[in-house]
Amino acid sequence: MSQIIxxxxxxxxxxxxALKDINVTINEHMITAMIGPSGCxxxxxxxxxxxxxxxxxxxxxxxxxxxxxxxIYNKKVNINALRRxxxxxxxxxxxxxxSIYENVAFGLRVNRILTxxxxxxxxxxxxxxxxxxxxxxxxxxxKSALNLTLEQQQRLCIARVLAVxxxxxxxxxxxxxxxPVAVQRIEELMLxxxxxxxxxxxxxxxxxxxxxxxxxIFMLSGNLxxxxxxxxxxxxxxxxxxxxxISGKYG
Amino acid sequence: xxxxPKLSQQxxxxxxxxxxxxxxxxxxxxxxxxxxxGVPNLTIKFLTSMTKDGGIFPAIIGTFTIVVCSIIIVxxxxxxxxxxxxEYAKRNLLTRLIKLAIVNLAGIPSVVYGLFGLSIFVMFxxxxxxxxxxxxxxxxMELPVIITTARNALNNVPYSFREASLALGMxxxxxxxxxxxxxxxxxILTGTILSIARISGETAPILxxxxxxxxxxxxxxxxxxxxxxxxxxxITSTQVPCVSxxxxxxxxxxxxxxxxxxxxxxxIARLYFRRHRKW
Numbered sequence: 050m051s052q053i054i055x056x057x058x059x060x061x062x063x064x065x066x067a068l069k070d071i072n073v074t075i076n077e078h079m080i081t082a083m084i085g086p087s088g089c090x091x092x093x094x095x096x097x098x099x100x101x102x103x104x105x106x107x108x109x110x111x112x113x114x115x116x117x118x119x120x121i122y123n124k125k126v127n128i129n130a131l132r133r134x135x136x137x138x139x140x141x142x143x144x145x146x147x148s149i150y151e152n153v154a155f156g157l158r159v160n161r162i163l164t165x166x167x168x169x170x171x172x173x174x175x176x177x178x179x180x181x182x183x184x185x186x187x188x189x190x191x192k193s194a195l196n197l198t199l200e201q202q203q204r205l206c207i208a209r210v211l212a213v214x215x216x217x218x219x220x221x222x223x224x225x226x227x228x229p230v231a232v233q234r235i236e237e238l239m240l241x242x243x244x245x246x247x248x249x250x251x252x253x254x255x256x257x258x259x260x261x262x263x264x265x266i267f268m269l270s271g272n273l274x275x276x277x278x279x280x281x282x283x284x285x286x287x288x289x290x291x292x293x294x295i296s297g298k299y300g
Numbered sequence: 301x302x303x304x305p306k307l308s309q310q311x312x313x314x315x316x317x318x319x320x321x322x323x324x325x326x327x328x329x330x331x332x333x334x335x336x337x338g339v340p341n342l343t344i345k346f347l348t349s350m351t352k353d354g355g356i357f358p359a360i361i362g363t364f365t366i367v368v369c370s371i372i373i374v375x376x377x378x379x380x381x382x383x384x385x386x387e388y389a390k391r392n393l394l395t396r397l398i399k400l401a402i403v404n405l406a407g408i409p410s411v412v413y414g415l416f417g418l419s420i421f422v423m424f425x426x427x428x429x430x431x432x433x434x435x436x437x438x439x440x441m442e443l444p445v446i447i448t449t450a451r452n453a454l455n456n457v458p459y460s461f462r463e464a465s466l467a468l469g470m471x472x473x474x475x476x477x478x479x480x481x482x483x484x485x486x487x488i489l490t491g492t493i494l495s496i497a498r499i500s501g502e503t504a505p506i507l508x509x510x511x512x513x514x515x516x517x518x519x520x521x522x523x524x525x526x527x528x529x530x531x532x533x534x535i536t537s538t539q540v541p542c543v544s545x546x547x548x549x550x551x552x553x554x555x556x557x558x559x560x561x562x563x564x565x566x567x568i569a570r571l572y573f574r575r576h577r578k579w
Contacts, residue, residue, distance in 0.1 A: 099467060101463065101466060101467050104462075104463070104466060106390060106391060129469045129470065129471055130469065131469075132466065132467055132468065132469040133468070133469035136467070136468070137467040139460065139463065139464065139467075141460065143458075143460035143461065143463070143464045144464075145461060145464065145465075145479060146461075146483060155465075155468065155478070156468040156469065156470075159470055159474050159478055160469065160470070160474075206464070209464075209468065210467075210468070213468060213469060
């Protein structure tokens with residue numbers, strides 16, 4: 050089943066045409082990577098899937114993106130519910146300046162999804178276990194999240210997203226501020242998570258896309274140039290531009 | 301000519317240090333003067349007896365109520381306006397005009413606010429010369445300062461926190477309430493502390509709106525006029541002959557202590573929020 054379908058999707062920053070007629074169908078329970086040179090629109094497209102682009106002034110869109118069977122650019126859509134369904138992990142780890150526990154519980158508490166302390170405790174533990182932080186942090190839950198290492202902070206941000214039980218997780222170059230060992234461990238985590246979640250990731254690191262993604266989208270100057278399985282993109286790309294990019298001619 | 305870096309470093313250090321000394325010397329001097337001359341007069345009797353018995357109790361009550369009333373008015377209004385301007389307002393011409401107007405408001409002489417308060421609150425709204433008129437006038441005067449400092453404090457909260465909260469499905473208001481505001485609170489309270497200090501000492505805005513030369517009794521409600529410390533100080537030092545110097549300094553010292561006491565509450569609140577903000 051497909052969970053994200055873009056149909057003739059265009060996005061403008063004021064007069065700048067950032068995404069041009071994007072048509073793509075992203076499959077569920079897989080990791081789909083978006084690659085392309087800086088400014089190609091891959092982040093803009095990712096940020097269109099949970100409508101976080103709306104927070105930037107001057108953004109307009111045409112066309113559709115269907116997420117879980119619903120056109121998310123329809124006026125009737127509840128954006129807050131959409132964003133709970135489509136979690137996002139950012140480039141730099143951005144835990145809230147509160148305790149580790151409160152970070153994970155934040156989404157549950159504020160939206161009153163759960164109110165009983167023991168229920169929240171269960172979800173916090175489960176989320177932290179899922180991102181492999183529980184063992185290290187279970188005695189420090191009251192400590193500030195900002196004292197963690199960058200890798201732990203990024204894991205915590207993933208746990209914070211998992212706690213509100215999304216179907217889709219978007220990662221916007223989420224490994225780019227981490228050291229290689231941490232990157233490897235986060236990648237292992239993503240491979241583990243893909244059984245339960247649909248993962249879409251933007252990366253500037255082609256090896257990373259090749260290592261862990263099932264499908265790859267290649268974008269250039271706001272166009273979706275090629276979409277195929279990662280194996281095909283890297284072994285026998287159809288388009289000339291894709292070939293040039295993965296062989297390192299530009300980007 | 302190029303001075304070598306080590307020399308220029310030492311030179312700039314000396315200049316910066318000397319300028320700082322110049323800046324704080326008058327303040328220290330004034331403090332010293334007031335404390336030295338004021339302390340001997342700071343007796344329980346002086347603080348708690350009525351004016352006719354040589355005390356300043358009515359003026360203390362007057363200043364205290366006016367300052368507290370105006371903070372109660374100005375703090376929520378200023379903070380809400382700042383939230384609107386910083387978190388909601390689109391960057392268009394109207395917003396820019398509002399921001400420009402706010403900055404310019406801060407430059408208006410305080411006596412103009414006094415006359416404004418006289419015509420609007422005292423006469424037009426028929427509130428009379430009263431605590432509430434004075435508090436409202438001081439609030440209007442202090443509003444630009446509170447809005448500007450609160451906006452800066454809100455603006456200093458990293459954008460990534462807002463983004464993370466919105467991406468978790470929080471509404472904009474939830475984001476403001478649970479993430480932005482708690483993190484901006486220490487900065488907002490710093491602005492408030494400065495405002496408290498400023499409005500406590502202001503004479504001109506309350507001259508026509510709240511302050512009385514002499515009231516034989518304590519105020520019964522916020523619609524009464526009151527004696528206030530700054531005005532009392534001004535009157536006794538310029539209009540009344542043969543007032544002992546110690547009484548004047550005692551009054552000034554009392555004013556200082558009141559400002560510090562009210563500020564202390566804000567400082568404690570700021571400590572509380574700082575402790576909860578862990579970055």
